[in-house]
Amino acid sequence: MASMTVNSELLREIEQFLYREARLADDHDYDAWEALWTSDGVYWIPANGDDGDPEQVMSIVYDNRSRIALRIKQLNTGKRHSQNPRSRLRRMISNVELLSSAEDELHVTANVCVFESNARGDIT
Amino acid sequence: MNAPTQPNWAHLVRADHVHGSLYTDPTIFHAELEKIWYRTWVYVGHVSEVPKANDFVMKSIGPQAVLMTRDKAGAIYLLQNRCSHRGNQVCQQQKGNTATFTCPYHGWAFANTGELRGYPFPAGYAGVDRRELGLGRVPRLSVYRGFVFGSFAPDGPTLEEHLGGAREAIDRLVRTSPAGEIEITAGFLKHQTRANWKFLVENETDGYHPQFVHRSIFSVAKSGIGDLYSDASSAVARDLGGGHSENDLRPEFRRLDAPLGWFGTTADRLPDYVAKMNTAYGAEDARKILVDGTPHTMIFPNLFIAEIQLFVLQPLAVDETVQHVTALQFKGAPDLNRRLRQQTMGSVGPAGLLLADDAEMYERTQRGVQTREPPFLFLGRGRHRERRDPEGFLIGDATDEVPARGMWRHYRALMEAE
Numbered sequence: 001m002a003s004m005t006v007n008s009e010l011l012r013e014i015e016q017f018l019y020r021e022a023r024l025a026d027d028h029d030y031d032a033w034e035a036l037w038t039s040d041g042v043y044w045i046p047a048n049g050d051d052g053d054p055e056q057v058m059s060i061v062y063d064n065r066s067r068i069a070l071r072i073k074q075l076n077t078g079k080r081h082s083q084n085p086r087s088r089l090r091r092m093i094s095n096v097e098l099l100s101s102a103e104d105e106l107h108v109t110a111n112v113c114v115f116e117s118n119a120r121g122d123i124t
Numbered sequence: 125m126n127a128p129t130q131p132n133w134a135h136l137v138r139a140d141h142v143h144g145s146l147y148t149d150p151t152i153f154h155a156e157l158e159k160i161w162y163r164t165w166v167y168v169g170h171v172s173e174v175p176k177a178n179d180f181v182m183k184s185i186g187p188q189a190v191l192m193t194r195d196k197a198g199a200i201y202l203l204q205n206r207c208s209h210r211g212n213q214v215c216q217q218q219k220g221n222t223a224t225f226t227c228p229y230h231g232w233a234f235a236n237t238g239e240l241r242g243y244p245f246p247a248g249y250a251g252v253d254r255r256e257l258g259l260g261r262v263p264r265l266s267v268y269r270g271f272v273f274g275s276f277a278p279d280g281p282t283l284e285e286h287l288g289g290a291r292e293a294i295d296r297l298v299r300t301s302p303a304g305e306i307e308i309t310a311g312f313l314k315h316q317t318r319a320n321w322k323f324l325v326e327n328e329t330d331g332y333h334p335q336f337v338h339r340s341i342f343s344v345a346k347s348g349i350g351d352l353y354s355d356a357s358s359a360v361a362r363d364l365g366g367g368h369s370e371n372d373l374r375p376e377f378r379r380l381d382a383p384l385g386w387f388g389t390t391a392d393r394l395p396d397y398v399a400k401m402n403t404a405y406g407a408e409d410a411r412k413i414l415v416d417g418t419p420h421t422m423i424f425p426n427l428f429i430a431e432i433q434l435f436v437l438q439p440l441a442v443d444e445t446v447q448h449v450t451a452l453q454f455k456g457a458p459d460l461n462r463r464l465r466q467q468t469m470g471s472v473g474p475a476g477l478l479l480a481d482d483a484e485m486y487e488r489t490q491r492g493v494q495t496r497e498p499p500f501l502f503l504g505r506g507r508h509r510e511r512r513d514p515e516g517f518l519i520g521d522a523t524d525e526v527p528a529r530g531m532w533r534h535y536r537a538l539m540e541a542e
Contacts, residue, residue: 045475047313048218057311058450058468061475070344074477079340082480120318120487 006098014108015096022091022112030072039065087118131155137536140504140529144493147320153442159538160425161186162276165286167427167436168192168202168262171270172307173219178236181219184438185274190262191215192272193236196223200267202274203238204260214259225259234259269294270305271427289364289517293421297429300418301454302400308434308450310465313473315447319486321425321439322535324447327482328422328430329369329527331361332505337485341477347388352376352522359522361506362513363530367424367538371522374416386417387432389463397460418452424531433468443490449473503528 017036024033037043044054045061054062063071074080095111116123131152136143146152162185169183174194182205183190191203205213207227214225214234224241226233231244238259243249262274266283271294273283284291298304317324327333334353335342342350352359358375373386383391383398391398391414401410421429428435429452436448451468453461472479493501506524513519520526 047473048311052311054469055462056465058313058465058473060313060473062466062469067470071477073344074340077340077343079343080481081337081340082484119491 010101010106011096011098014098014106015093018093018096018108018110022093026089026091028086028089030075034068034072037065037068041065041068043068085118087116089117090115131539133536133539137532137539138500140507140525141500141502142532143500145499147322147490147493148442150442153320153439155539156439157186159541160535161439163280164277164425164538165264165266165273165275165281165283166425167423168272168274170306170308171200171267171272172305172309174200176221178221178223179219180215180217180222180236182215182217185262185276186438187440189213190274191225191259195235195237199237200265200272201237202262202265202272203234203236204262206260207232207234208240208257208259209243269298286366287423288366288368289515290366290368290370290421290423293364293370293419293423293429296416296419297452299405299413301456302397302404303455304404305455307453307455309453310451310468312436312448312450315449315473315476315479315483317445317447317483317486318443319445319483319490320443321437321445322531323486323489324437324445325422325425325531326528327486328428328435329361329371329420330525331357331359331371332523332525333485337481338478340481345477355521355523357522360513361520361522361524361526363518363526364421365517365530365534367531367534368422369527369530370419370421371527372519373420377415377417381415383411383414385415387460387463388467394459394463397457400456422527422531424534432464433472435472445486447472447479449479503532 021033021036024036043061043063044059046052046054047058047060075083078084092113093110095109097109099107099109101107113124136146166185168185168190169181169192173181174192177194177196177198180191180193183192189205191205193201193203195201205215207214207229209227209232210229212227212229214227223236224233225236233241233243235241238261240254240257262276263278264275266273268283268287268291287294298306331353335350338350341347351357352373358379360372360375362370362372364370377386384394398410398414401414404410405413418431419429420431423429426437428437432452434450434452438446438448440446449468449472451465453464470477474480474483503525506520506526507529509524510518510520510526518526518530
């Protein structure tokens with residue numbers, strides 16, 4: 001088995017960050033959630049099961065920092081019908097893995113399972 | 125004998141009322157499949173989705189999968205994904221390039237034109253005529269300016285006759301490209317909604333809802349779209365006949381007289397595109413095109429040209445519909461296209477700044493009409509002020525329900541037909 005030294009302190013810090021992000025989103029605390037983002041952050045949810053180039057093909061979400069802010073502002077109007085009443089949410093995060101690190105950049109993967117309950121029913 | 129009774133269409137579909145069961149009754153949905161989806165012209169795809177010889181893409185007509193292929197000579201075919209032997213699906217890929225589809229069950233091989241090329245151990249089929257064992261084909265296929273339509277009826281009106289007043293919308297759309305062509309190359313989002321397909325058709329050219337459903341995004345994005353659909357707007361709701369309809373926003377855009385204003389930008393932000401348009405059409409005509417903007421037209425029953433997007437509606441069940449959505453791309457306009465993709469991604473799909481709220485309305489409406497009283501929905505808005513435009517089309521004010529009434533008139537005629 002190839003040995004790889006895992007910096008467990010760093011990994012713990014990463015996990016805590018992912019849990020915090022999930023908790024703030026679950027609890028609809030979007031101001032605190034938005035504050036986690038840096039100005040060059042990109043929120044990308046690919047479509048159709050493969051990671052097509054989001055600059056060329058449609059994604060479910062491909063938000064730069066200003067569109068993230070716009071999304072939150074829209075929610076905060078209270079007239080975002082699809083979230084009024086808002087969903088009950090719980091995100092489960094697992095398989096957190098640090099793939100590489102260099103200087104101030106970390107490449108981390110994780111699995112997430114979102115449980116959503118609203119007027120449409122329960123969706124996992 | 126208990127002959128199945130035909131619904132009383134005249135009772136269900138009235139001049140300005142429609143019955144709630146039209147959205148909820150599974151027997152009505154099955155009648156619609158036979159009389160609308162498997163009979164009239166239905167939009168399937170665009171030639172640019174199969175640009176090269178032997179390209180294919182999986183499409184649909186109603187709940188049925190349809191393979192759109194291009195053979196080595198360049199001709200387009202609409203085939204059914206069903207082996208003529210045991211009914212197994214011969215293709216599992218959403219798109220790709222192949223001259224042959226080989227069924228994985230017993231190895232039957234079909235050309236991308238549908239013909240049966242061969243089967244393993246052919247001695248077992250002595251005396252069988254291979255020519256009668258091709259893949260099923262959609263009996264009629266017709267292409268208008270790159271838009272591919274199919275009809276399961278062997279006979280009937282031509283595509284041009286079917287498009288009627290909506291042809292002009294496609295003509296107008298392709299003129300927004302300096303090359304006179306649109307391209308569908310940005311992939312599709314599949315947005316599933318638990319609602320009847322007709323709620324979606326009606327909503328596409330309903331000029332009454334934007335100010336209410338989309339207030340949240342209009343207010344924070346400082347968008348002028350809401351004003352286009354106000355009581356004071358000079359925009360027009362038009363019944364194009366044949367179930368087709370549009371929100372004609374040109375009167376407002378001409379009043380504002382700002383090239384690319386319809387797209388929320390200005391000519392100096394897209395200089396390459398504007399220069400190419402000037403070269404292609406001459407400065408005067410190019411300016412007119414850029415002021416007028418692209419159509420907002422619903423082509424019955426399933427193609428919505430939504431100014432910057434293309435929606436293809438696919439009914440799966442009486443209460444389940446998929447909207448396939450992509451950004452329109454204009455040939456020869458990369459700078460415009462990039463912006464179109466970005467704006468489309470923000471607007472549509474289950475997370476869309478606009479469409480998530482439309483979908484919420486579709487689903488709540490679907491749940492609403494399950495209740496018994498009142499039994500009818502009211503579509504009378506603006507009926508007293510309906511009028512004919514110079515070309516003879518029925519029009520109304522921007523927020524009037526002229527399009528929905530036109531759709532239902534056509535619907536009733538189709539459903540009453542033998």
